[in-house]
Amino acid sequence: MVKICVIGAGIVGLSSATITQDRFPEATVKIIADRFGNDTTSWGAGGLFRPSLKHITGTSPQTVRKWCHASWDRYIGLAQSSLAKETGISLVTGFVASRENEDFMFKEITINAHDLSKTELKRLQLPYNFGVSCTTVITEVTKYMPWLMKRFQERGGTLEQRTIKNLNELAGEFDIVINCCGFAALDLVGDKKVYPIRGQLVKVKAPWIKHWYLTSDNTYLIPHCDCVIIGGCRQKNNFSTSVDPEMSADIMMRAKKLFPQLEGAEVIGEWAGLRPCRSPPRIEKEFLFSQGRKLRIVHNYGHGANGITLSWGTSLDAVDLVEECMNDLRTSKL
Structure with a gap:
């Protein structure tokens, strides 16, 4: 039986693990990570599906x-399924300015997307020159990730909390490793x-x-079932994961200036984390040799602030590479 390990339990790791189970039900799949659930960077994501080429560089637009x-x-x-409530995924209309x-790739992919006229922007009190209105999906990660994890474990997937220092540690223990370690790839x-872009x-x-x-000024509102997410910032090479009170104050000041309808909103939480950026995101395979053993690696990391938007698509490509590794494994055993 082929043994497959996924490193990382964020949105990319969980997506890769569940797709791997779908594709290779005969294999055993284990997720190894030093952080799970609300300790992962993915847990703090706003979850807005926002297709864009602006912050994804080094990869072809196609x-x-x-x-x-x-x-x-x-x-x-x-x-649009009976799983909508459990997965925390819903269709919501909104505006990008x-x-x-x-x-704006929103117009290419989402529903009922159209350019906002100058009059419409004025009516929305948005001081911007261009805008799009559309209906897209919002993923409440605090529901979607537990659902993915539950599905993974119900189908025989196992977990191990462990910090991997070197991929060679896994040689002999696993046949294939899917590396979704995010910023830890450094x-x-x-x-x-790989570099961090800090968000709050x-x-x-x-x-x-x-x-x-x-908005293009990193100020945004994303409604969830039990709260509204207000952001944000993009601080390149800032390694701090602690909430900065001054930044929170700045976020609220900017948001209330743009969106006066926030008046009276009660602050119930704050979050800060490091988005793992890379140009391009790394979706490729690699072979390592340790003590005469061949370890087949598939890398899937470096999504930056686009983890929700890209995770399922890149994981499908990563599992295609896992299939190539499976074929290599079969050939080596002949």
Whole structure:
């Protein structure tokens, strides 16, 4: 029986693990991670599906579009199914606004997308030159990730809390490793192309806000069932995971200036985390040799702030590479 290990229990790791189970039901799959659940970076994600080429560099637009379309098909399928409540995925209408005329992929993938006129932007009190209105999906990760984990374990998947220092540790223990370690790739595989972009969010209770808003100034609102997520910031190479009170104050100031409807909202939480960025995201296979053993590695990390949007699409590609590794494994045993 083929033994497969997934390193990392964030949204990318869980997606890779469940797709692997779908594709290779005869294999055993284990997730090894030093952090699970609310200790992962993914747990703090706002969850807005926002297809864009702006922050995904080094990869061809065709590939990025393929990843986004694959993820969209996954999420909208769940949003329109009997699993919508359990997975925390819903269709929500909202607005993206920008000072420059960007290539808004929202119009290509989402539902009922159209350009906002100057009059509409004025009515929305959005001081921007360009905008799009559309219906997209919002994934409440605090529901979706536990659902993925439950599904993974019900189908025989196992977990181990462990810090892997070197991939060679796994040689002989597993046949194939899917590396979804995110920012930890800097140390685990010495990938100097990986860097953090720090993000910070504020959670408020504002049930009267039903639409999402996304601006090119990193200020946004994302409604969840029990709160509204307010962001944010993009601080490159800031390694701090502690909440900065001054940043929270700045986020709230910016948000209230743009969205006066936030007045009266009660702050109920804050979060800060490091988005694992890489140009391009690393979706590729690699063979390592340790003490005469061949370890087949598939890398799937470096999604930055686009983990929700890209995770299912890149994981499908990663599992295609796992299939190539499976074929190599079969050939080596002949």
